[in-house]
Amino acid sequence: xxxxxxxxxxxxxxxxxxxxxxxxxxxxxxxxxxxxxxxxxxxxxxxxxxxxxxxxxxxxxxxxxxxxxxxxxxxxxxxxxxxxxxxxxxxxxxxxxxxxxxxxxxxxxxxxxxxxxxxxxxxxxxxxxxxxxxxxxxxxxxxxxxxxxxxxxxxxxxxxxxxxxxxxxxxxxxxxxxxxxxxxxxxxxxxxxxxxxxxxxxxxxxxxxxxxxxxxxxxxxxxxxxxxxxxxxxxxxxxxxxxxxxxxxxxxxxxxxxxxxxxxxxxxxxxxxxxxxxxxxxxxxxxxxxxxxxxxxxxxxxxxxxxxxxxxxxxxxxxxxxxxxxxxxxxxxxxxxxxxxxxx
Amino acid sequence: xxxxxxxxxxxxxxxxxxxxxxxxxxxxxxxxxxxxxxxxxxxxxxxxxxxxxxxxxxxxxxxxxxxxxxxxxxxxxxxxxxxxxxxxxxxxxxxxxxxxxxxxxxxxxxxxxxxxxxxxxxxxxxxxxxxxxxxxxxxxxxxxxxxxxxxxxxxxxxxxxxxxxxxxxxxxxxxxxxxxxxxxxxxxxxxxxxxxxxxxxxxxxxxxxxxxxxxxxxxxxxxxxxxxxxxxxxxxxxxxxxxxxxxxxxxxxxxxxxxxxxxxxxxxxxxxxxxxxxxxxxxxxxxxxxxxxxxxxxxxxxxxxxxxxxxxxxxxxxxxxxxxxxxxxxxxxxxxxxxxxxxx
Numbered sequence: 265x266x267x268x269x270x271x272x273x274x275x276x277x278x279x280x281x282x283x284x285x286x287x288x289x290x291x292x293x294x295x296x297x298x299x300x301x302x303x304x305x306x307x308x309x310x311x312x313x314x315x316x317x318x319x320x321x322x323x324x325x326x327x328x329x330x331x332x333x334x335x336x337x338x339x340x341x342x343x344x345x346x347x348x349x350x351x352x353x354x355x356x357x358x359x360x361x362x363x364x365x366x367x368x369x370x371x372x373x374x375x376x377x378x379x380x381x382x383x384x385x386x387x388x389x390x391x392x393x394x395x396x397x398x399x400x401x402x403x404x405x406x407x408x409x410x411x412x413x414x415x416x417x418x419x420x421x422x423x424x425x426x427x428x429x430x431x432x433x434x435x436x437x438x439x440x441x442x443x444x445x446x447x448x449x450x451x452x453x454x455x456x457x458x459x460x461x462x463x464x465x466x467x468x469x470x471x472x473x474x475x476x477x478x479x480x481x482x483x484x485x486x487x488x489x490x491x492x493x494x495x496x497x498x499x500x501x502x503x504x505x506x507x508x509x510x511x512x513x514x515x516x517x518x519x520x521x522x523x524x525x526x527x528x529x530x531x532x533x534x535x536x537x538x539x540x541x542x543x544x545x546x547x548x549x550x551x552x553x554x555x556x557x558x559x560x561x562x563x564x565x566x567x568x569x570x571x572x573x574x575x576x577x578x579x580x581x582x583x584x585x586x587x588x589x590x591x592x593x594x595x596x597x598x599x600x601x602x603x604x605x606x607x608x
Numbered sequence: 609x610x611x612x613x614x615x616x617x618x619x620x621x622x623x624x625x626x627x628x629x630x631x632x633x634x635x636x637x638x639x640x641x642x643x644x645x646x647x648x649x650x651x652x653x654x655x656x657x658x659x660x661x662x663x664x665x666x667x668x669x670x671x672x673x674x675x676x677x678x679x680x681x682x683x684x685x686x687x688x689x690x691x692x693x694x695x696x697x698x699x700x701x702x703x704x705x706x707x708x709x710x711x712x713x714x715x716x717x718x719x720x721x722x723x724x725x726x727x728x729x730x731x732x733x734x735x736x737x738x739x740x741x742x743x744x745x746x747x748x749x750x751x752x753x754x755x756x757x758x759x760x761x762x763x764x765x766x767x768x769x770x771x772x773x774x775x776x777x778x779x780x781x782x783x784x785x786x787x788x789x790x791x792x793x794x795x796x797x798x799x800x801x802x803x804x805x806x807x808x809x810x811x812x813x814x815x816x817x818x819x820x821x822x823x824x825x826x827x828x829x830x831x832x833x834x835x836x837x838x839x840x841x842x843x844x845x846x847x848x849x850x851x852x853x854x855x856x857x858x859x860x861x862x863x864x865x866x867x868x869x870x871x872x873x874x875x876x877x878x879x880x881x882x883x884x885x886x887x888x889x890x891x892x893x894x895x896x897x898x899x900x901x902x903x904x905x906x907x908x909x910x911x912x913x914x915x916x917x918x919x920x921x922x923x924x925x926x927x928x929x930x931x932x933x934x935x936x937x938x939x940x941x942x943x944x945x946x947x948x949x950x951x952x
Binding site: 361 | 664675676677678680681682684685686688689691703704705706707708709711712713728729731732735736
């Protein structure tokens with residue numbers, strides 16, 4: 265297949281720092297090339313890919329330019345020139361001018377729902393619901409808005425070589441994420457206290473609501489032996505994930521995917537989550553971690569931390585290889601592309 | 609003809625306050641309806657028009673939302689549904705998602721160049737140069753970038769009923785505009801001083817560079833009898849234009865059109881400009897005002913202020929009626945639309 269991968273023009277693929285979508289696209293573009301497809305990646309000039317790279321902007325302008333309308337339109341006009349002659353399918357990772365133009369080209373246009381269904385985005389999608397082919401990143405996300413025409417559900421994949429198995433664990437449990445209340449950092453702290461375990465947290469505090477959560481609710485609850493890190497590199501993250509006894513994932517919102525669960529499990533580290541969003545699809549309860557009630561998280565998760573020997577790290581990793589690896593993702597998108605091309 | 613007029617979704621048509629493009633579109637949409645065409649205007653719900661109004665947003669979100677990428681894309685996806693079946697021509701007043709999508713619909717897509725050719729916009733246009741039909745708002749603007757495929761040049765039109773002729777003038781000359789250095793406010797002040805005339809200025813000071821110009825260069829030069837107003841309403845503006853002996857337009861940049869020159873002339877008020885941008889196309893030198901050197905503006909414009917009796921207010925107004933009225937604009941766009949539909 266002749267596949268166009270369109271990333272937004274703000275960050276490089278893969279990203280130099282933060283950038284979840286760009287990591288997914290980097291793996292997908294490489295994987296599709298390895299699978300024998302002709303792939304053109306539209307991104308920024310400082311991207312690294314096995315696909316044919318085409319770009320307007322030599323260097324990624326960075327996150328302060330995210331959603332800049334001039335960049336977005338320029339990139340789209342550049343990418344979609346002669347799309348009809350060049351591509352069998354367009355795969356868009358950004359829902360703006362590329363989506364509006366893509367569906368008018370006549371080339372089947374696939375859009376992956378990387379974000380959440382905010383009211384604004386739900387309205388935007390409503391006007392293109394039957395013209396694009398949508399891909400959910402979990403069944404839960406798809407179920408949240410059934411009014412769109414779906415090409416399928418494809419889980420985000422990770423590079424299994426990057427997240428290596430580690431069976432011997434250090435003496436701590438881990439919380440990774442933002443300080444937003446719905447991410448449940450406070451529940452993680454109370455759980456570790458109750459279980460009598462040392463907690464390491466690597467947390468992004470950027471938004472003022474996160475600042476407020478940190479000052480008013482987290483700081484007073486934090487035990488003195490608790491270790492808090494700010495934003496960390498990918499390498500630091502993998503190191504923590506491999507060494508942790510378990511990852512606490514006490515969310516209280518409909519997380520569309522939750523990459524950190526698969527990153528942990530790939531390293532052989534169990535995850536204790538809640539029945540929210542994609543979590544029940546990602547964690548195999550009792551096999552690769554546990555799913556416990558949000559309301560009773562502290563007590564139940566503390567109980568499970570006493571039963572960690574029941575979890576086999578190899579089973580955790582095997583689940584990721586089968587469902588959430590780069591290879592699984594590439595195969596998933598191949599099925600979607602074949603389907604939408606056949607439907608036309 | 610079945611014509612779609614697409615305005616961006618930030619301001620109402622016509623605008624409640626500031627908004628040059630929205631005034632032009634308001635007159636054009638009404639004028640095309642009056643000429644017997646089937647016109648659909650995509651704008652905000654608080655717009656007033658003789659065209660069929662369609663919209664996503666009930667109320668204009670206002671100028672702080674200008675260039676919001678979510679609004680822009682949502683509006684475009686809404687407007688271009690079934691464009692192929694509904695319209696013979698698309699006329700876009702915004703160069704973002706509507707332009708990227710419009711050129712893919714197969715419907716001839718006309719875009720009016722309401723702004724200047726900044727480096728960013730020149731690059732954006734370069735990728736759609738041969739797919740859209742561009743309309744310049746002056747020959748000078750078109751000459752600035754000949755690499756685009758032009759459907760023609762159409763001057764912005766005004767409502768002649770709104771700008772009534774006034775032959776008896778009050779004892780002042782007028783400067784209207786922003787405090788940006790290239791607009792030449794300082795030259796206007798020096799000219800009035802030299803001619804011994806009272807100057808009224810209605811000036812927008814918004815950007816920090818304009819603030820700086822005001823504090824450092826204008827204030828020290830301003831005579832004590834000089835009258836300075838901030839942003840004014842359309843009604844106040846027309847009142848000033850009608851009563852002024854002359855309008856000083858001492859610009860030093862390639863102004864793409866300069867609506868205030870036609871507004872002044874419609875009221876029978878001569879304009880003293882410079883040979884920059886569209887000015888030589890708008891002012892008939894010696895008949896509806898004068899064109900004098902930028903470098904020698906103060907001396908030459910002061911001289912012309914002594915010769916105002918040579919100008920016939922009726923000749924000023926007649927020129928606007930013929931070239932810069934709503935009727936002239938509607939006829940101009942009719943010619944463009946017929947041409948691009950015939951070419952396909």
